[in-house]
Each structure stands twice: as C-alpha cells, then as structure tokens.
Amino acid sequence: IAEEFISVIDEILASSDSTIQKIERVIQLHIDITLRNSDALACLNNDWMHLTDNDLIYFIKMREDYEESFRKIIKTGIVNGEIKNLNIEVIIFSTLSTLRTLYIWYGKKKTIKPEILKIEFLDLFSFGFSYLNDKIIRFSFNRTCEMDRIFFSNSHCLKLFRDFFS
Numbered sequence: 419i420a421e422e423f424i425s426v427i428d429e430i431l432a433s434s435d436s437t438i439q440k441i442e443r444v445i446q447l448h449i450d451i452t453l454r455n456s457d458a459l460a461c462l463n464n465d466w467m468h469l470t471d472n473d474l475i476y477f478i479k480m481r482e483d484y485e486e487s488f489r490k491i492i493k494t495g496i497v498n499g500e501i502k503n504l505n506i507e508v509i510i511f512s513t514l515s516t517l518r519t520l521y522i523w524y525g526k527k528k529t530i531k532p533e534i535l536k537i538e539f540l541d542l543f544s545f546g547f548s549y550l551n552d553k554i555i556r557f558s559f560n561r562t563c564e565m566d567r568i569f570f571s572n573s574h575c576l577k578l579f580r581d582f583f584s
Contacts, residue, residue, distance in 0.1 A: 437495030
C-alpha cells in the first residue's frame, strides 16, 4: 500500500491538473484505499515502527517522499494563487493526519455511503483552502454557481453564496 501511495502521488504531481484537482486526487486516493483495505492501512499507519533495518529506512523514505510531493503540490498552489497562503506545514499536517486516520472513523460510520464520503471530503478540503473567485465559485465534480445567472446546483452552493455576501 505504501508503494501505491508513492506511485499515485508521483503520477498526480507530474500531471497538468490544477492544484485543487491534484489535492482532490490525493484525497480520493486515501478514501479509495481506506474503503478497499482499511486493515492494511491500519497496519501501515501503526505497525511501521516495528520494521527493522533496511525495511524501516525504506518505509520512512517513502513516507518522507510522499509528504514532500504533497508539500510541492501545496507550494505550487500558493505560488499560483490557487490556494490561500497559509502555513504549508499546517495544511499538510491537518490534511494528511485526517486522511491517514480515516479508517478509524469510517470503520465506526459505515452507514455513510462511499460516494457521499468522497464528495463531502472533497468539498470540505477544497473549501478549506481554496480561494473564492468573485465571478464563479467552482465545486468538485463541475458543480458551479455562476453569479450572473445565479444558478444553484446544490445546497452547499446556496449556503456559500449566502455566506459570501453576508
């Protein structure tokens, strides 16, 4: 699983996607692995410290490389004005610690459909550090509110519109 995280984030980092799209893909990766194999994810997060010698060095390097790739995505987003200029380490810690422990919470809340989990997580993390454009507010999965047409495709959009102008 650790190698899957590395190969996918390398692919994400190399893509021409926007920063928000890259972050969404990272979030989807964590959710997909949590839903597919939460037991292995639990081992990955908790039992790595019992590795020895070269296996431990290899695992720590993969984890550091993964975090550095995510850091590069965040830095690029800040430089390009796609996400707020917040402390990068706070963004990384809050995002990855939430995603790394999702398996604990989701194991207790399996009544939430996987599709809803993905959509809500993507919206939450995207709104948490993405800028609001004053002409168009973009949501994951191409859900949009266009200010000139005042088209609301979901309740999140309506709430955001009210909060933005109040």
